[in-house]
Structure formats: C-alpha cells, structure tokens
Amino acid sequence: MPELRQDPITKEWVIIATERAKRPHDFATVRKGEEIPPFLASCPFCPGNEAQTPPEVFAYRSSGEKNSSGWRVRVIRNKYPALVRRGTIERREEGKLFRKMDGVGVHEVIIESPVHNRLIPLMENREVEEILFAYRERYNALKKDPLIKLIIIFKNHGKSAGTSLEHPHSQLVATPVVPMHIRRRFEVATGYYDDTGRCLLCDMIHEEKALEKRVVMETDKFIVFHPFASRSPFETWIAPKRHLSSFGNVPDEDIPDLAGVLKTTLLKLYKALNNPDFNYVIHTAPVDDENKNYYLWHIQIIPRLTTMAGFEIGSGIYINTALPEETAGFMRELVV
Amino acid sequence: MPELRQDPITKEWVIIATERAKRPHDFATVRKGEEIPPFLASCPFCPGNEAQTPPEVFAYRSSGEKNSSGWRVRVIRNKYPALVRRGTIERREEGKLFRKMDGVGVHEVIIESPVHNRLIPLMENREVEEILFAYRERYNALKKDPLIKLIIIFKNHGKSAGTSLEHPHSQLVATPVVPMHIRRRFEVATGYYDDTGRCLLCDMIHEEKALEKRVVMETDKFIVFHPFASRSPFETWIAPKRHLSSFGNVPDEDIPDLAGVLKTTLLKLYKALNNPDFNYVIHTAPVDDENKNYYLWHIQIIPRLTTMAGFEIGSGIYINTALPEETAGFMRELVV
Numbered sequence: 001m002p003e004l005r006q007d008p009i010t011k012e013w014v015i016i017a018t019e020r021a022k023r024p025h026d027f028a029t030v031r032k033g034e035e036i037p038p039f040l041a042s043c044p045f046c047p048g049n050e051a052q053t054p055p056e057v058f059a060y061r062s063s064g065e066k067n068s069s070g071w072r073v074r075v076i077r078n079k080y081p082a083l084v085r086r087g088t089i090e091r092r093e094e095g096k097l098f099r100k101m102d103g104v105g106v107h108e109v110i111i112e113s114p115v116h117n118r119l120i121p122l123m124e125n126r127e128v129e130e131i132l133f134a135y136r137e138r139y140n141a142l143k144k145d146p147l148i149k150l151i152i153i154f155k156n157h158g159k160s161a162g163t164s165l166e167h168p169h170s171q172l173v174a175t176p177v178v179p180m181h182i183r184r185r186f187e188v189a190t191g192y193y194d195d196t197g198r199c200l201l202c203d204m205i206h207e208e209k210a211l212e213k214r215v216v217m218e219t220d221k222f223i224v225f226h227p228f229a230s231r232s233p234f235e236t237w238i239a240p241k242r243h244l245s246s247f248g249n250v251p252d253e254d255i256p257d258l259a260g261v262l263k264t265t266l267l268k269l270y271k272a273l274n275n276p277d278f279n280y281v282i283h284t285a286p287v288d289d290e291n292k293n294y295y296l297w298h299i300q301i302i303p304r305l306t307t308m309a310g311f312e313i314g315s316g317i318y319i320n321t322a323l324p325e326e327t328a329g330f331m332r333e334l335v336v
Numbered sequence: 337m338p339e340l341r342q343d344p345i346t347k348e349w350v351i352i353a354t355e356r357a358k359r360p361h362d363f364a365t366v367r368k369g370e371e372i373p374p375f376l377a378s379c380p381f382c383p384g385n386e387a388q389t390p391p392e393v394f395a396y397r398s399s400g401e402k403n404s405s406g407w408r409v410r411v412i413r414n415k416y417p418a419l420v421r422r423g424t425i426e427r428r429e430e431g432k433l434f435r436k437m438d439g440v441g442v443h444e445v446i447i448e449s450p451v452h453n454r455l456i457p458l459m460e461n462r463e464v465e466e467i468l469f470a471y472r473e474r475y476n477a478l479k480k481d482p483l484i485k486l487i488i489i490f491k492n493h494g495k496s497a498g499t500s501l502e503h504p505h506s507q508l509v510a511t512p513v514v515p516m517h518i519r520r521r522f523e524v525a526t527g528y529y530d531d532t533g534r535c536l537l538c539d540m541i542h543e544e545k546a547l548e549k550r551v552v553m554e555t556d557k558f559i560v561f562h563p564f565a566s567r568s569p570f571e572t573w574i575a576p577k578r579h580l581s582s583f584g585n586v587p588d589e590d591i592p593d594l595a596g597v598l599k600t601t602l603l604k605l606y607k608a609l610n611n612p613d614f615n616y617v618i619h620t621a622p623v624d625d626e627n628k629n630y631y632l633w634h635i636q637i638i639p640r641l642t643t644m645a646g647f648e649i650g651s652g653i654y655i656n657t658a659l660p661e662e663t664a665g666f667m668r669e670l671v672v
Binding site: 001002003004005006008010011012013015016017019080081082083084086087094095096097098099100101102103104150152154155156159160161162163171173175176177179180181182184203204207210211228229279280281282283300302306307308309310311313314315316317319 | 337338339340341342344346347348349351352353355416417418419420422423430431432433434435436437438439440486488490491492495496497498499507509511512513515516517518520539540543546547564565615616617618619636638642643644645646647649650651652653655
C-alpha cells in the first residue's frame with residue numbers, strides 16, 4: 001500500500017505510491033548527446049556567435065579576447081533576465097494589501113562548454129571542475145553586492161525541465177529577498193539546532209550513511225543518495241560530508257572530488273534513464289546566513305519523470321511512484 | 337523592468353518579468369474539443385465500459401443500475417490510488433530522524449460526462465452544476481471519516497497538466513494529514529485575523545474588487561480575477577463574495593451561479609489560449625477548521641503555459657511572464 005513520508009527539512013509529507021508507476025505513460029524521449037551535432041551555426045552559445053549574446057561577465061579561456069571564441073566556460077548576463085541590477089529594494093504598496101518592489105537582482109547564464117553536444121555526463125572531470133569553479137567564482141563575486149540576499153545556481157536540462165536552448169548551460173539568479181520557501185527551511189533547521197546543538201542536514205546525512213540502503217556512492221568528501229522523502233523518482237542529493245553552510249565557501253581542494261561525483265551521478269542517470277530531462281539546484285544558505293551552523297549546502301537533482309499536477313498545487317504533497325531504496329540500489333549497482 | 341510581488345497569503349514573492357515572454361517557445365498544441373471523438377470504445381470512462389473501472393461510489397443517473405451506463409456524472413475509486421482506506425495513521429520512525437505512516441486516505445475520480453469530448457467549457461450550465469454537486473456530495477461524505485484531515489478536489493486537463501486519460505474527469509484526494517503548505521497559509525491568515533478581526537482572503541477579494549483592473553467578471557455571488565501575485569500567465573481565481581471557509585458548506589442556491597461562472601471562465605481560457613492544458617484546484621479549509629473565520633474557499637485555475645524549472649524548485653519563487661492586469665483586461669473584454 002502507499003506510504004506517507006515526512007521530509008525532515010521542510011516538514012512536508014510526500015506520498016510514495018509505487019502502484020501508480022504502472023499507469024500508462026509516455027515519457028518524453030530526448031536526443032542522446034551523441035545524436036546532437038557538436039556545432040550549430042544558429043546557436044547563440046556556439047563559438048563564433050559571441051556577439052549574439054549579452055556581454056561576457058566571466059570566462060575561462062584558452063585563447064582569444066573577451067566576447068570572442070577561445071573560451072572553455074563562458075558566463076553572460078541572461079538575454080531575457082528575470083531580475084536586473086537596476087532600481088531599489090524599497091517596497092511599495094498597492095491598495096491596502098499588496099506589496100511590490102523593483103525586480104532587482106542578477107540573472108546570468110553559465111555556458112558549460114563551447115561544444116554544442118558536450119553534456120556534463122559525457123565530459124572529462126577537469127571540464128566539470130571548471131564549471132564548478134565558475135559557479136563559485138560568480139557566487140562569491142555577487143554575494144559582495146549588499147542588495148543580494150540569496151544566490152541560486154541551477155540547471156534545466158531538456159524541454160520538460162524548462163530549457164529553451166539545447167546548448168549545455170546552467171543559470172544563476174541572485175535575488176534581493178530571502179523567499180519564505182527558504183526561511184521556512186531555516187526555521188525548522190534552527191529549531192533543531194536549538195534543541196540538539198547539531199545541524200539537521202548533517203544529521204540527515206549521517207542517518208542515510210548509517211542506514212546505507214539509499215546511498216548511491218561515496219567519496220572521501222561527498223555522499224550521493226536518494227533521500228528518504230524523495231518527491232519524485234530518482235531524486236538525488238549530492239552533499240558534502242563536512243559541515244559547510246554555503247556553496248561559496250567550498251575549498252579549492254574539494255572541487256575535483258565534487259566534479260567527479262557530479263559527473264558520475266549524471267552519467268548514471270543518463271545511462272539508466274536514457275538522457276532524461278532534469279533540473280539540478282545548488283541549495284545554499286542565504287548570503288547573510290552563510291556562517292551560521294544550521295544549514296548544509298547540497299545539490300538536489302530532479303529527473304523530470306512525473307508531472308506536478310493539481311494535487312501537488314493544492315496540497316504541496318508530491319506523489320512519488322518509486323521507492324528511493326529501490327532506485328538507489330539500482331543506481332548503486334549500475335557500472336558506468 | 338521586472339517586478340517582485342508578494343503573495344499576501346503565502347508571503348512568497350513572485351517575479352513578473354514580461355520581457356521573458358519574448359523568448360522562443362513552442363506551446364503544446366492540444367486537440368480542441370471538436371476534434372476529439374465523442375465516444376472511444378477503448379476508453380474506460382466511456383459508457384458501456386463501466387466494468388473496466390473500479391466500482392462506482394456515487395452517480396447521477398438518467399437510467400440504469402450502479403456500474404452500468406445511463407449515468408450523467410460518475411464517481412469511482414482511482415484505479416491507481418495515491419492513498420487507500422486501509423492501515424492506520426500511527427507514525428513510525430525509521431532511524432532517528434525519519435518519520436512515516438501508512439498511505440491512508442481516499443482517491444476518487446469524478447467522470448464529468450459520459451461523452452468523451454464534452455469538456456466543461458462546451459457544456460450546458462446544468463451539466464456543470466451536476467459536477468459541482470457531485471464534488472460537494474463526495475466532500476461531505478468523506479469529511480465524516482475521522483481519519484480525514486484535508487480534502488483536495490482538482491482537475492488536470494491535458495498532458496502537461498498531468499492527465500493520463502483524455503476523457504473529461506476530475507479527482508478528489510482525502511489526506512490523513514494537514515500538509516505544512518496548508519498550515520503555513522493558515523498561520524498567515526490567522527495572524528491577520530488576530531490583528532484585524534477580518535478574513536485575509538475576503539479582504540483580498542474586496543481589494544481586487546475596489547481596484548477593478550484585475551477583475552475578469554462578477555456575478556451576484558462570485559468574482560473572477562487574476563491575482564496580484566499570479567504565479568503564471570492567466571492564473572485565475574474564482575472566489576465567493578461572502579465569507580465561507582469550506583467548499584463543503586456552499587449552499588445549494590449558490591451552485592448554479594458557480595457553475596455558470598466556472599463554465600464561462602474556462603470557455604474564455606479555451607477560446608483565448610486554444611484549449612490550453614490547465615489545472616484547477618478547490619482550495620478549502622482543513623476539515624477540522626472548516627468553521628473557523630480565517631479562510632475563504634476558492635478555485636485556483638492555472639493554465640500550463642510555463643514550466644516550473646530549477647529556479648522555482650530552488651527558491652520557491654515563480655517567474656511569471658505576463659502582467660495580471662493585462663491578462664485580466666484581455667479576458668474581461670473577450671466575448672464568449
């Protein structure tokens with residue numbers, strides 16, 4: 001029979017209902033990396049087309065000047081930004097009840113490779129390292145801006161995950177507010193810290209490690225697992241084994257290990273699920289809280305195998321059609 | 337420039353960034369009602385195929401016996417239920433941190449018409465009335481069960497909205513927990529009530545009515561508007577003009593008005609957006625709170641024109657590419 005599980009961090013419940021996996025489905029089929037051309041003249045992210053994008057804000061280069069080809073990883077402002085660095089954070093009232101403010105912030109695109117079909121799971125580890133270094137570089141540059149309260153780095157892969165461009169890229173959005181969604185997690189984690197003197201997420205990692213059954217892989221510094229209250233099939237977390245609230249503070253020497261783990265994790269998903277659409281998000285403490293002991297940065301990967309529908313919108317409860325113990329076991333055994 | 341708006345009920349912010357609407361898109365094209373056949377021999381919800389579904393729990397009938405044809409609206413248990421009425425609500429611990437319980441509850445399907453292509457926007461008002469009466473009937477039958485804490489009635493229309501079957505239907509899920517998602521809304525609404533002595537949602541309705549610009553239509557008893565902090569383009573609310581926390585308590589005499597409003601609202605969306613995929617949800621107080629003064633039941637309609645992606649997953653902030661004032665104005669003028 002189905003099971004309800006409570007997420008220890010959000011206190012939300014999820015329903016694990018594996019019978020529902022037998023419903024008729026047609027999962028979206030995505031082209032595999034090998035079937036995508038390595039270069040596309042019409043792609044604004046392909047080399048030679050640098051003038052078609054907003055100006056570069058950062059790059060790792062082998063040759064060439066800013067806004068020309070020769071880059072290995074390139075960071076630009078988003079052409080259609082959700083937030084822009086203009087205006088003020090002053091709140092304004094509309095009528096008696098409604099509150100608004102300028103859409104102040106930063107929205108950047110991290111182009112992960114000059115090669116149009118070079119997906120992270122098919123990269124060499126050192127290429128993935130540079131993406132992560134670029135993430136951290138931009139994170140730490142933007143957090144100095146006193147208006148910025150939260151920096152979210154994420155990747156949308158495939159159409160059902162919200163990508164509008166095929167060329168491998170991730171995004172960064174820096175917001176001038178800490179959303180309630182994040183504050184609530186902090187409330188729960190702070191309450192736990194006040195009670196126990198320990199980080200809730202670190203304790204969760206220790207539990208998963210001790211229980212073993214949901215662990216996919218481990219290295220010296222990182223652990224990969226399918227969380228107890230996974231909200232969708234094959235939801236995967238990559239978390240550091242030592243306490244650190246902010247992604248901005250990940251030390252240099254941890255990046256190669258993280259690159260290997262991220263690449264292997266995505267390659268396992270790529271092989272097992274035939275290049276699924278997915279999102280990943282780097283969860284990290286709000287900028288002003290990055291030295292607090294209540295939170296642990298981590299990467300959450302969500303393959304888009306199911307659809308958020310009316311029930312999820314109405315209740316906030318997700319229905320997961322797979323048991324995380326089973327999916328984790330499957331991924332653990334999968335050799336890549 | 338983009339704008340941030342705070343939802344007064346959830347206290348979450350949304351980003352209104354209309355420039356992003358210019359990004360290349362290909363919206364899913366759905367068959368219009370007229371292009372779908374009125375009967376499909378292979379459809380388990382079409383008349384004559386009653387034996388292919390789980391047994392009927394309720395129906396409005398013109399003729400025939402239970403589980404035969406002759407029904408106008410038919411309610412059945414979901415064949416692949418997310419929750420089932422077995423087990424207990426006792427919580428169990430796994431390790432030191434994880435909490436779970438049996439997936440106790442009820443999951444029903446409301447088949448809205450025997451005719452395979454009879455979409456609500458194409459129905460006569462009296463047909464829509466019967467759907468609403470069936471909703472209320474099942475709501476009030478299930479709320480008597482002491483294990484049931486929340487009843488969510490919703491509709492998924494179209495593949496991107498999570499439908500697996502084309503035949504017009506809605507669903508009801510009765511849960512044994514009040515999700516945090518709902519508790520949080522109640523916290524905000526209760527705080528507002530304690531401060532002001534008034535219902536937050538009623539005040540919001542009055543504000544929208546006074547401001548006029550986001551109102552699509554009004555009747556004696558109901559108001560239709562695009563909310564100030566709409567999370568996606570053409571998000572639409574239908575709310576009663578008089579305070580009532582629970583959908584289960586809507587009086588008989590209000591149902592015909594509501595049916596007309598729901599049908600007209602969905603017909604406007606059908607015409608303007610070419611039969612878009614959408615979800616609707618009836619938001620209502622938890623069963624044990626249905627006589628409290630802090631909440632107002634309402635219907636939230638979300639056309640699936642944009643995709644929840646990594647940023648939304650990470651931040652809880654939705655990016656809306658349309659101004660609710662503009663979309664409401666457009667819908668207000670649209671004659672159907």
